[in-house]
Amino acid sequence: xxxxxxxxxxxxxxLVFEVGQLATDGYHxxxxxxxxxxxxxxxxxxxxxxxxxxxxxxxxxxxxxxxINSVPTDQSNLVHKTxxxxxxxxxxxxxxxxxxxxxxxxxxxxxxxxxxxxxxMLVAMNEFMHKEHGTERLSIDxxxxxxxxxxxxxxFCLYGGMALGTGRGEVIxxxxxxxxxxxxxxxxxxxxxxxxTVFAAFDELDSHRPFTDLSDFATIASVSELxxxxxxxxxxxxxxxxxxxxxxxxxxxxxxxLRAMVSGSGPTIAALFESEQGAVEVASVLKAQGLVAxxxxxxxxxxxxxx
Ligand code: C5P
Numbered sequence: 001x002x003x004x005x006x007x008x009x010x011x012x013x014x015l016v017f018e019v020g021q022l023a024t025d026g027y028h029x030x031x032x033x034x035x036x037x038x039x040x041x042x043x044x045x046x047x048x049x050x051x052x053x054x055x056x057x058x059x060x061x062x063x064x065x066x067x068i069n070s071v072p073t074d075q076s077n078l079v080h081k082t083x084x085x086x087x088x089x090x091x092x093x094x095x096x097x098x099x100x101x102x103x104x105x106x107x108x109x110x111x112x113x114x115x116x117x118x119x120x121m122l123v124a125m126n127e128f129m130h131k132e133h134g135t136e137r138l139s140i141d142x143x144x145x146x147x148x149x150x151x152x153x154x155x156f157c158l159y160g161g162m163a164l165g166t167g168r169g170e171v172i173x174x175x176x177x178x179x180x181x182x183x184x185x186x187x188x189x190x191x192x193x194x195x196x197t198v199f200a201a202f203d204e205l206d207s208h209r210p211f212t213d214l215s216d217f218a219t220i221a222s223v224s225e226l227x228x229x230x231x232x233x234x235x236x237x238x239x240x241x242x243x244x245x246x247x248x249x250x251x252x253x254x255x256x257x258l259r260a261m262v263s264g265s266g267p268t269i270a271a272l273f274e275s276e277q278g279a280v281e282v283a284s285v286l287k288a289q290g291l292v293a294x295x296x297x298x299x300x301x302x303x304x305x306x307x
Contacts, residue, residue, distance in 0.1 A: 045128055
């Protein structure tokens with residue numbers, strides 16, 4: 001019988017995103033505090049017929065069709081790159097695979113949607129190659145080293161929870177879980193923002209500042225204290241590219257969000273609420289305005305196999 005492997009991986013928000021000056025490697029050093037949300041990408045891997053290569057099917061009912069249609073299904077898709085890189089690392093041929101990606105994370109939205117797909121694929125490939133070729137299963141730390149070659153957020157999507165991200169975001173130091181649940185409203189834009197474009201706009205603004213110590217975040221006692229410490233150095237850059245985002249942030253805070261902020265490089269706005277009910281109520285206000293509003297909870301576990 002054909003092998004079927006299911007895996008999933010979480011979305012992230014950056015509770016804090018501090019960005020330094022562009023380095024010679026083309027990346028910006030960051031000091032980031034990641035939180036994983038229970039908004040997950042589901043990946044199903046089925047062994048394909050010999051010689052059929054890798055085929056990718058993408059779907060997702062909760063996101064606008066434009067988001068789903070913008071995801072490539074050829075070798076430029078990150079899960080395709082993940083399959084090729086993983087096989088290469090193990091010194092094995094690239095397998096024939098049918099991949100199904102159920103997307104829930106806004107595409108090009110600053111919430112690590114593509115990175116979550118890659119993280120789920122790493123976990124799925126780890127299992128597939130073990131069953132197919134008897135290769136040793138790699139540890140999460142080993143998977144994270146491969147993941148860092150695919151994208152700066154991939155290692156965090158493997159670990160999940162709450163973690164510091166340094167380097168270009170790929171060096172993960174897990175923190176203790178927050179002692180409380182967080183309730184989020186995520187307002188996705190109909191159009192995405194390209195991460196390099198937002199970083200380039202940040203360079204134009206020339207507003208980098210010294211990094212702060214984020215290691216005490218796990219001791220934060222309340223959601224309002226957490227809200228008061230949220231910052232994103234890329235926010236002004238995202239506003240300069242999409243001015244409507246700034247109005248949306250103000251609107252969300254007027255409607256009751258403790259804090260609304262651009263998520264990562266945007267354009268998704270992540271708004272933190274005191275209660276689930278608050279997030280759900282404001283989501284319905286935004287939906288009535290024709291906006292895409294999702295709700296989610298933090299924190300969530302990293303990429304894993306699902307039964
Ligand atoms: O690592 P990832 O592939 O997600 O990065 C996409 C692009 O975003 C990079 O090529 C770079 O231009 C920009 N980037 C950056 N500094 C980071 C992370 C990403 O400038 N720390």
